[in-house]
Amino acid sequence: MSETFADLIACEDALMFVNAAITSTGQREFRHREGGQRLSLDFLHRYTLANYRELYAAALALRINDHNAALIVLNLLAHAGDVGVERRRHEGRLIARRLELLPQHRVYRVFRELRRLGVNNRRTRAIVRDWLAGRRDPAFDAVKYRGAVKSAVRHAHLPLDGELGPFLFAPHGVRSFRTPIFERWRRAHYEQAALYGLPFTVAEGFAAKHEIPREVFLERIEPQMTRLERLRHQEGARKAGVDAVAADLGAMPLTRLASYVLSLPLDDRAARRAELTAALRTAAGRAAGAAAGSWGRVTAVLDDSYSATGSGQKRRRPLAVALAASFLLESLAAEYTPLWTSGRADELLLYPYGPTPLGERILDALGTAPERLIIISDGWDNAPPGLAADVLRIWRTRLDPARRVMIAHLNPVYDADDFDVRRLAPSVPAAGIRDAEDLATLVELARFAEGRLGLDALRAHLDAQTARFLEVTA
């Protein structure tokens, strides 16, 4: 294998980009403001697009976050002319597949952004057309995302059939719609009962217009709420005295569930301990799938220091990821030891507290003789600073040169200054993490960061991922 210097750099750049695309959402973090995050991320996108377009597009096949997926789609379409037809066709397939996976509102935001940037090539129009044609219920979409659909239709010059055209562009000239949801929307302007047949977010606007009391509104709109809307409004509804809004916690994705648990007051968590623990276990079991119990002896060092607070925009996100990962690792491992940096053991009652003595916890963790050591932390080791790096370096070079213990560091926070997630030591692979559910695949990806596998292996890995990603549609 002939690895050139350029290959090594390419490999590093690619991983840097993937890590950023997984972790950064352009929002405020504990240490960096959103302006810095956006600037840093924007640079990285431009750099990768210009230098490694192939890798840039392939990132769509990975579990990157929605914010970055939307940015990639946008950039690829805005700079479509730079590459040949064959490549463009491949990119188009990746984009189409990714748009199917993105939440609708994000897709509409991409379309809006395309319009703002004046990107209106033939392929863009085709992509908008195909995506809209693939929607299950165009009428429902038109009501829920009325402004966005209108803008997308106008931008892509799409012909409209049925009542969609009048509904979007001239609704006030219509006496009555034949499509039930359009009709409900029309009536909701003056009739309170009609708004309870509309999507929750739309009904909320009409409820404000009709000055319906919140508790009455929540009680009656409850059947229309989506799973996540239920989760989001559950606590608010309970405060308003409406118990009908109850999310089925067992069906929630793991990390979101962890976020929800951490948002509850400590007394509530203690009172609902059995219910919450069971829900977290179920979600973790589902995320682990067939791999449950196959990881052997696992020890995790988990960061619950004050910096796990996140920010006003990402409330307790790093802590939620660590909590979710802990439950997932519990179900993946045959024998599992969690070590929180604060030294607390009751996972359900965690809150961000104190400094980050990662070095000492890693020492404790290595003392349990694990087969795998997973570290989940933002990488700011400060009590004392640099001890974690020293411990990991000496462990790798002097105590375990044969690499019997597999060590991986997963970092939920993007460091805007370094264009990457913060690392603990060069000898320990680090990867960004957004949802704890991706933990297993990320540990896989982290191997490349160690520098022992080269660019060819990374390309192969990406190609395999891309193939699997596209296969589902075919």
Add this chain to the structure above:
Amino acid sequence: MFRPDGLTTGPAQVWNAIRLVPLLREEPVPHLRLHRRVYEQPVSVVEVGDGTVYTAYVPHAFVATWSEDDRLPAASYGTRLLERDTRPAPPRMPVRTTRRMARKAGKDRLRFLPLHLAVEGYLALHFGGPEIVWEEWSRRAVARGLSPRCEETYLGSEVRGLEDALRIFEIHPGQCGVLVYVADALAGAFVTPHQDDYRALHPTLVEDLFGELIYMYGLLGAPAGDLSAGIDGGGIRSLADLRAAAARARDAWADFHDGTMAGGLRDPDGSRQVVQFLNGFELARFMPSFGLRRENHIGEAIVDEEGRLAYMKTFRLSDGQVRRGHLLKQLARHGWRLADTAASLGVGEAALALRLERSGFGHLLRQDVLDHYRAQARREGVT
């Protein structure tokens, strides 16, 4: 060496140019707590019931509404020791009249610049001015001393990076104090008797007062370097060895910090003045020696019967302030005689007079005397 009884030095946290070094206590200093009124909610002090006396302290410049009668919040003037729940409140000044110096911190809680008195009046407090009317001094200097004079200082929020550094600082369990470094120059120390007091006061550090030197260093923004020596892998054969090496590194850092980085806080030639004594606690203000080209800190400290440092707040003088202090100290030592002082400094009388003027003390000399010296200097070609 800065190592007060009962306090240990913790690992530092760095953000750009700012380094914050926590001071930890294993157990709080008993019987002394922040005055209840300083908290927005009452402090939960456990009632012992055996007649144990709690003493309260109010840091200088804290603002609270002290009683039902005066609705306006007032700032305490100088740190004070109080009997618990004393009425009336400590010496204070209504905040409204000092709006210029007060800053809003929360709805009804403001923070007046701490140590304000000490800084603005540190020269006046320490050096009353000449007692004998030598012919050179103006009548005003004798009658009123050095006042009024004000020193220029900066709010903590104006020191670049300090606000962020304090926001992201991870407070240690048991932390009762902090040392603030800007570009590794010690800006000040802050110690409280109890960790809850520290938590309550930590965010207010950004409303503190810092000298010009610290402000400039913050502006230059040179990142503070990595001072951890790291662990040498040699000779480490087991996890236990590694653990021992880590413990040694921790002690080495504490020694290095207390001896080298915070060493300038203790001034053997400085002076100390006891202000108040209550229930075994002693409140003192300390003045540095005004030695040139060294760190000079002024501050306040509360020490308990056993000599444990319960409360401390310091302020680092900038070089200009030190030079002025040095000048006054020399004058005071020679009985405020210009001739003697000039001789001891090895300069001419005219040069000394002009130096006084340049330092902002021109108004202390009689106008005709100053003009005479100016003319003399011009003749000799000294500018």
